[in-house]
Amino acid sequence: MRNPPVNSLSLEFLTELLISLEKLENDKTFHGIIITSDCPGIFSAGLDLTEMCGRDPEHYAEYWKAVQEMWLRFYLSNLVVIAAINGVSPAGGCLLSLTCDYRVLANNPKYAIGLNETLLGIVAPFWFKDTLVNTIGHRSAERALQLGLLFPPAEALRVGVVDQVVPEDQVQSTARLVMAQWLDIPDHARQLTKTLMRKPTADRLLTERDADIQNFVRFICKDSIQKSLHAYLEKLKQKKG
Numbered sequence: 001m002r003n004p005p006v007n008s009l010s011l012e013f014l015t016e017l018l019i020s021l022e023k024l025e026n027d028k029t030f031h032g033i034i035i036t037s038d039c040p041g042i043f044s045a046g047l048d049l050t051e052m053c054g055r056d057p058e059h060y061a062e063y064w065k066a067v068q069e070m071w072l073r074f075y076l077s078n079l080v081v082i083a084a085i086n087g088v089s090p091a092g093g094c095l096l097s098l099t100c101d102y103r104v105l106a107n108n109p110k111y112a113i114g115l116n117e118t119l120l121g122i123v124a125p126f127w128f129k130d131t132l133v134n135t136i137g138h139r140s141a142e143r144a145l146q147l148g149l150l151f152p153p154a155e156a157l158r159v160g161v162v163d164q165v166v167p168e169d170q171v172q173s174t175a176r177l178v179m180a181q182w183l184d185i186p187d188h189a190r191q192l193t194k195t196l197m198r199k200p201t202a203d204r205l206l207t208e209r210d211a212d213i214q215n216f217v218r219f220i221c222k223d224s225i226q227k228s229l230h231a232y233l234e235k236l237k238q239k240k241g
């Protein structure tokens with residue numbers, strides 16, 4: 001991923017990601033992809049806050065549809081998808097990595113990962129929650145979501161948000177090694193098993209997609225939510241000066 005400075009998931013970047021995924025899926029010589037970051041120290045800062053602030057309802061609806069599409073397409077991809085997490089990965093960045101089949105995280109205490117939405121005064125939607133529950137179990141997910149926990153590497157491994165923590169200079173090589181193991185499995189059997197495991201979760205969003213968009217638009221348009229997102233963005237900007 002290369003969307004400096006922080007790989008935020010803007011509408012344009014999400015669209016590019018989806019086009020890239022589609023191209024790779026349509027090219028039958030590809031069987032797996034590794035998602036990693038070109039922005040030093042940052043895997044992805046998550047959803048682009050500027051897409052959710054000071055825009056009109058039509059824009060929010062279009063943006064949320066693209067976020068849903070990203071989740072659905074990566075979560076259900078027939079390819080083996082591995083996250084080589086070489087930086088901090090809050091909220092939407094964590095969600096993207098949770099859609100993958102395997103997560104390798106660099107062992108750097110700054111590289112926290114988690115769904116921290118409550119810290120921004122917003123609520124992770126049910127499909128974010130379901131993805132986390134499927135990964136780490138109900139009790140750990142409940143605690144992580146309510147407290148908006150961002151796990152440093154050792155904690156992320158202990159709770160199961162990531163599958164492996166390795167020295168920073170071994171993230172890519174480890175991801176390639178893991179990819180080789182996954183590609184050794186007969187593809188059709190692996191793909192069908194992935195679908196078996198994930199389809200019920202994806203189906204829930206597919207059946208409630210429009211309602212979920214309306215819910216997001218209603219929520220994000222609230223004055224109180226706009227104020228808290230603006231304040232959060234301002235705090236990020238002022239951090240420097």
Ligand SMILES: CCCCCC/C=C/CC(=O)SCCNC(=O)CCNC(=O)[C@H](O)C(C)(C)COP(=O)(O)OP(=O)(O)OC[C@H]1O[C@@H](n2cnc3c(N)ncnc32)[C@H](O)[C@@H]1OP(=O)(O)O
Nearest residue numbers: 006008045046047048049050090091092123216219236237
């Ligand atoms: C009913 C439905 C409810 C809705 C549910 C929606 C769920 C939302 C999920 C999300 O993903 S919300 C986004 C959550 N992300 C974060 O909280 C991360 C915020 N960013 C940071 O903590 C830091 O930027 C960083 C990633 C740790 C990097 O720190 P660093 O010091 O390297 O860089 P900064 O100076 O902070 O940032 C540089 C530049 O980027 C802007 N920026 C950072 N994050 C975002 C973002 N997520 N979206 C848009 N822009 C972002 C930041 O403001 C700086 O801008 P400038 O000052 O350079 O203009």
